[in-house]
Amino acid sequence: MPVLSQRVLLSAYTTLGLGGPAARLVDAVTADEVVAAVREADAAGDPLLVLGGGSNLVVADEGFAGTVVRVATRGMTVGRVESGAGGRVAVTVAAGESWDRLVTWAVAEGLSGIECLAGIPGLAGATPIQNVGAYGQEVAGVVEAVTVLDRASGSRAVMAGRQCGFGYRTSLFKVTGAPPTGRYVVLDVTFGLLRDPLSAPVRYAELAARLGIGVGERAPLARVRAEVLHLRGGKGMLLDPADPDTASAGSFFTNPTLDSGQLAELERSVAGRSPGVRVPRFPGQGGTVRVPAAWLIEQAGFGKGYPGAGAARISSKHTLALTNRGGASTAELVGLARQIADGVQAAFGVRLVNEPVLVGVSL
Numbered sequence: 001m002p003v004l005s006q007r008v009l010l011s012a013y014t015t016l017g018l019g020g021p022a023a024r025l026v027d028a029v030t031a032d033e034v035v036a037a038v039r040e041a042d043a044a045g046d047p048l049l050v051l052g053g054g055s056n057l058v059v060a061d062e063g064f065a066g067t068v069v070r071v072a073t074r075g076m077t078v079g080r081v082e083s084g085a086g087g088r089v090a091v092t093v094a095a096g097e098s099w100d101r102l103v104t105w106a107v108a109e110g111l112s113g114i115e116c117l118a119g120i121p122g123l124a125g126a127t128p129i130q131n132v133g134a135y136g137q138e139v140a141g142v143v144e145a146v147t148v149l150d151r152a153s154g155s156r157a158v159m160a161g162r163q164c165g166f167g168y169r170t171s172l173f174k175v176t177g178a179p180p181t182g183r184y185v186v187l188d189v190t191f192g193l194l195r196d197p198l199s200a201p202v203r204y205a206e207l208a209a210r211l212g213i214g215v216g217e218r219a220p221l222a223r224v225r226a227e228v229l230h231l232r233g234g235k236g237m238l239l240d241p242a243d244p245d246t247a248s249a250g251s252f253f254t255n256p257t258l259d260s261g262q263l264a265e266l267e268r269s270v271a272g273r274s275p276g277v278r279v280p281r282f283p284g285q286g287g288t289v290r291v292p293a294a295w296l297i298e299q300a301g302f303g304k305g306y307p308g309a310g311a312a313r314i315s316s317k318h319t320l321a322l323t324n325r326g327g328a329s330t331a332e333l334v335g336l337a338r339q340i341a342d343g344v345q346a347a348f349g350v351r352l353v354n355e356p357v358l359v360g361v362s363l
Contacts, residue, residue, distance in 0.1 A: 002027055002037055004024060005024070005025045005027075006022075006023065006024055006025070007021045007022070007023070008021060008022050008025045009021050009063075010022055010025075010051075010054075010059045010063060010064065010068065011059075013054045013070065014055075014057050014059060015054055015055045015121060015239060015248065015249060016054075016058060016247060016323075016324050016333065017247055017324050018059060018061075018328065018329070018330045019060070019063065019064075019330065020060060020061050020062045020064075021063040022063055022064045022066075022067075022068040023064065023066055024046075024066070024068065025067075025068045025070060026067060026068070026070065027070050027072055028070065028072060029073060029096075030073055031094070031095075031187045031188065034050075034069060034071055034073065034149070034185065034187060035156070037067070038151065038185055040067075041066070042151055042154075044067075046066045046067045047064070047066025047179060048066060048067055048068075048179065048180075049064050049066065049067070049180045049181055050068075050069050050071060050181045051069065051070045051071065052070075052071055052095070052096070052122055052123040052125060053099075053121055053123045054122075055121035055122040055126075055239075055249060056126065056249055056250065056357060057249065057357050057359065058333070058334065058357070058359065058361060059330065059359045059360060059361075060330050060359060060360025060361045061331055062360055063360075064359060064360065071096045071125060072096045073095055074094055074096055075093075075094040075188075076091060076092070076093045076102070076105075077091070077092045078090070079092055079190070081195075086194055086195065088194055088195075089193050089194070090144060090190055090191070090192055091192075092188055092191075093124040093189055094125070094187075095123060095124060095125025095126075095187055095188055096124075097123060097125075098124070099121070099123055099126070099132075100118060100120060100121065102124055103120075103225070104118070104225075107222055107225045110195060110221065111193035111195060111196075111221075112194045112195075112200055112221060113141065113191070113192070113193040113194055114139070114191065115137075115228070116134060116135040116136055116137035116228055117132060117137055117228075118225040118228045119228060119232040119237065120132060120134060120250075124189055125187070125188070128140075128143050128164055128166075128171055128173060128186065128189055129171055129186065130169050130171065131166045131167065131169055131170060131171050133168075133169070134228070135202075135203075135204040135206075135207045135231070136202060136203030136204035136207065138166070140161070141200075143161040143164065143166075144161050144192040145158050145159065145160055145161060145190040146161075146173075146190070147159075147187045147188045147189075147190075148184040149184065149185040150183065150184060151183050151184070151185065152183055156187065159184075168257060168284070168285075168290070169254050173186060177358075180359045196221075197220060197221060198220060198221065199218050199219050199220070199221055200218070201216045201217065202215065202216070202219065203215060207224070207228065207231065210230070210231065211223060211227055234317065235317050235321075236248070236316075236317035236323075237318065244323060244326060245315045245316055245318075245321070245323055246323075247324045247325065248315060248324075249322070249356040250321065250355070250356070251320040251355050252320055252337055252354060252356060253297070253320060253341070253354060253355060254293065254352075255291060255293050256290065256293060256351075256352065256353070257290050258281075258288060258289055258291060258350070259287070259288055260287070262350075263279070263289055263291075266279055266348055270299065273347065277299075279291060280295055291350070293320060293344075293352055294318070294320045296344050296352070297314075297319050297320070297344060298319055300344045300346075300347040300348065301343065301347075302314060302319070302339075302340050304319055307336075310325075310332070311324060311325050311326055311327045311328035311332065312325070312328040312332040312336045313325060313336070314336075314340075322336055322337055330361060331361075341363055
């Protein structure tokens, strides 16, 4: 039977260490328990928050006046295995499994496709929701299927990767705004990994340089994982209880996607403030480009460590991470995020969008 608790502070379940009490919190350790808890909340008309590792979540100081279902499922099954080098191996992982543990296992087993996603906190079931990506890889490239509970019908369904609506840090499963949990609850994910001692082609220039290879070349899986962890650690993106710069929700803002007209307008704004400065960009889809949010934030006057005092600050290692250095409130952190977003918009006409899920608060 799932464990039910009341008035539990959600700050204990988020990497930011923020969030007030949940009216009800259910710990579900099997997929059947997750399904039963969600169905019960829906039947009662209770607001629902499905909680994973809490690494991409910002909860209001007032907490959540509904049912929180904490996914604590475990298990991994190796299914279809194509023979020979380069053969694809299907690995089905429970939603509550540690994502980084899966990456570590895959690298040790000589399975390629997720090595650049090492060190990302949170659970495997969360990765397809926002199409987790880093250093040139996204899970969209390896997700074969997702088993979900469809809250509209109350039944389970299996969705192929092509049905998931993957885009840049988004999918069919991602909800923006209230309510915090949408139609589908992820129960497990099947990843198709390649049996290969070498990584997928490395697309991220900084990582390629550290590996001593050219962009598009490959390297041994263990080396790629090690360098990714080194890069993430240097940016405060590896959880460390002794380092307040890691008390964050990762990157707080996504990189804005701009069409040609929006890019031209941004270039005019930048030229007016800083003549001769080129706007960095990298290709998006459909002729769009993505501009680094960190660059926009810094150009707008918000540097690392801003504002220099107080418990809620920009990380001293990475401009995209907003941190709780101990004793911050959600209101303080969201106020800082709002100040940054408003400042970037005023300077450049570009509105930054939050990457974490916001519960009971908004920008």
